[in-house]
Amino acid sequence: MTRSLRGKVAVLGVGETTYYKRGGAPEAEGKLALQAIIAACEDAGISPKSVDGFASFSNDQNDPSRLAAALGIKDLRFANMQWGGGGGGGSAAVGNAAAAIATGMAECVVVFRALAQGQFGRFGQGPRRNAIFGDMAFTAPYGLMSPAQMFAMRVTRFMHDHGVDAAALRAISLASYHHAQNNPRAVMHGRPLDAEKYDASRWIVEPFRLYDCCQENDGAAAMVLVPAERAKETNHRPTYLLSAVSGSHYRAGASAHNTPDYATSCFKTVAPRLYEMAGVKPADVDVLQSYENFTGGVLMSMVEHGFCEPDACNEFFVKENLIAPTGKLPTNTSGGNLAECYMHGLGLNIEAVRQIRGDSTNQVPDADVALVGSGPMVTPVSSSIFGSEATL
Amino acid sequence: MSYLHAGLPKPMPRPDGLDAAYWEAAAQDVLKVQRCNACKGWQWGPEWICHRCLSDDVGFEAVAPTGRIYSYERVWHPVHPALQEQGPYLVALVELPQCDGIRMVGNLLGNPRQAVRIGAAAHAVFEHHADDDPAFTLVQWQLD
Numbered sequence: 176m177t178r179s180l181r182g183k184v185a186v187l188g189v190g191e192t193t194y195y196k197r198g199g200a201p202e203a204e205g206k207l208a209l210q211a212i213i214a215a216c217e218d219a220g221i222s223p224k225s226v227d228g229f230a231s232f233s234n235d236q237n238d239p240s241r242l243a244a245a246l247g248i249k250d251l252r253f254a255n256m257q258w259g260g261g262g263g264g265g266s267a268a269v270g271n272a273a274a275a276i277a278t279g280m281a282e283c284v285v286v287f288r289a290l291a292q293g294q295f296g297r298f299g300q301g302p303r304r305n306a307i308f309g310d311m312a313f314t315a316p317y318g319l320m321s322p323a324q325m326f327a328m329r330v331t332r333f334m335h336d337h338g339v340d341a342a343a344l345r346a347i348s349l350a351s352y353h354h355a356q357n358n359p360r361a362v363m364h365g366r367p368l369d370a371e372k373y374d375a376s377r378w379i380v381e382p383f384r385l386y387d388c389c390q391e392n393d394g395a396a397a398m399v400l401v402p403a404e405r406a407k408e409t410n411h412r413p414t415y416l417l418s419a420v421s422g423s424h425y426r427a428g429a430s431a432h433n434t435p436d437y438a439t440s441c442f443k444t445v446a447p448r449l450y451e452m453a454g455v456k457p458a459d460v461d462v463l464q465s466y467e468n469f470t471g472g473v474l475m476s477m478v479e480h481g482f483c484e485p486d487a488c489n490e491f492f493v494k495e496n497l498i499a500p501t502g503k504l505p506t507n508t509s510g511g512n513l514a515e516c517y518m519h520g521l522g523l524n525i526e527a528v529r530q531i532r533g534d535s536t537n538q539v540p541d542a543d544v545a546l547v548g549s550g551p552m553v554t555p556v557s558s559s560i561f562g563s564e565a566t567l
Numbered sequence: 568m569s570y571l572h573a574g575l576p577k578p579m580p581r582p583d584g585l586d587a588a589y590w591e592a593a594a595q596d597v598l599k600v601q602r603c604n605a606c607k608g609w610q611w612g613p614e615w616i617c618h619r620c621l622s623d624d625v626g627f628e629a630v631a632p633t634g635r636i637y638s639y640e641r642v643w644h645p646v647h648p649a650l651q652e653q654g655p656y657l658v659a660l661v662e663l664p665q666c667d668g669i670r671m672v673g674n675l676l677g678n679p680r681q682a683v684r685i686g687a688a689a690h691a692v693f694e695h696h697a698d699d700d701p702a703f704t705l706v707q708w709q710l711d
Binding site: 307332335 | 579586642653658660
């Protein structure tokens with residue numbers, strides 16, 4: 176492929192604030208955003224004043240011009256927002272930043288997400304208006320309005336079509352909580368989960384129990400991207416972006432649950448482009464970060480990224496296969512959205528970088544290729560692959 | 568008789584008129600969905616043009632209010648104050664094979680703890696809220 180992001184951009188630094196349960200942040204969301212950006216720049220060994228671009232997603236309300244003003248940035252060159260809700264833009268924002276760098280539009284772009292659900296409203300709550308029109312008029316009056324409710328029927332249909340047992344969803348949750356116990360940043364650090372506790376947890380909406388659902392959190396996270404030539408400016412093991420793509424399938428955005436291909440994470444058209452750009456195959460992936468809005472989305476994402484045949488989920492999705500360092504495919508090694516922090520999945524991109532650097536709290540030995548799937552079941556979704564110098 | 572407790576957001580026609588025919592028909596116990604007058608294809612939810620042939624000559628046509636369960640969910644956790652005392656309830660996604668497989672969202676009436684089989688036949692039940700402000704009708708579903 177001649178037009179490609181492969182190997183053109185490096186991740187120089189990553190950073191985050193302390194992660195809090197929703198409502199727990201002692202600072203305002205805007206200050207959290209600045210703190211995360213400064214932390215990522217410190218990790219990169221650069222001055223925040225040398226940043227010249229910002230990329231974010233999911234309608235982050237921290238405007239790049241205000242960030243640049245607050246940080247005293249002299250020359251803002253790139254200010255980008257990926258359309259689409261949920262965490263579907265997590266890897267796309269990385270890709271957008273990388274595209275700006277690869278094409279010479281900017282030199283040093285920060286990808287960030289700041290989110291204080293305690294301050295600006297919770298995602299897991301329905302609308303409070305008296306009347307509603309448009310797409311939501313066909314769902315909300317029937318009590319179908321939260322993300323869990325919007326996605327449960329997709330997962331139920333997939334499980335029906337492929338004979339997937341509830342234990343497969345449980346394994347995904349157990350792996351995330353397992354990893355969080357080794358990660359001091361994780362909000363669920365010190366709060367282990369076992370099968371018995373999972374099975375006893377309440378239903379949110381079938382097939383999702385409490386522990387199948389992401390957290391609601393306050394915090395911020397950021398990554399610093401630069402041209403690949405600058406990858407060795409820090410003492411970290413150099414980490415390169417091999418691919419970042421986004422999109423969705425035919426009429427994925429049809430309203431009132433009318434997308435023709437319904438029982439999907441929306442990665443079927445995206446994953447092949449991801450691998451083509453990166454020049455790797457699913458078997459080359461050493462470690463996976465797969466966005467958990469809900470465990471069922473992880474399951475379908477992993478199937479659609481080629482890690483498991485749809486009819487083999489019950490055999491593949493067992494905890495032992497998903498945990499570092501010994502599992503067949505260690506997954507969500509920071510604890511992810513379920514157990515580290517729901518920073519709309521930007522934390523998953525950061526964890527992928529840490530795995531390539533060798534800095535994870537659940538390190539996979541000799542990790543050279545790390546894949547991130549962002550925001551299953553929304554549209555557009557996105558995916559990214561990071562690699563070590565050996566992969567170039 | 569309403570399936571869910573009162574107080575959820577009430578559906579209104581869009582101010583631009585795109586879905587007015589659907590709501591007007593529902594108030595008269597008729598299920599109407601979009602059909603392209605040029606290529607005769609069905610589509611749902613409503614769009615300004617036909618997604619197949621791109622004609623803007625798209626109308627609404629009455630259809631048999633019957634379908635089969637494509638998927639469903641049993642909701643337990645209330646995410647709206649009106650549902651605090653509701654207990655579990657069922658939402659169904661109903662496929663209309665007679666209309667190119669378009670799907671409708673509604674509640675599945677009856678015992679909220681009933682077992683639901685994907686593929687089961689169902690028919691529409693029009694739940695009128697004529698005294699509400701604004702007045703509206705929900706299109707609910709019941710297993711045959």
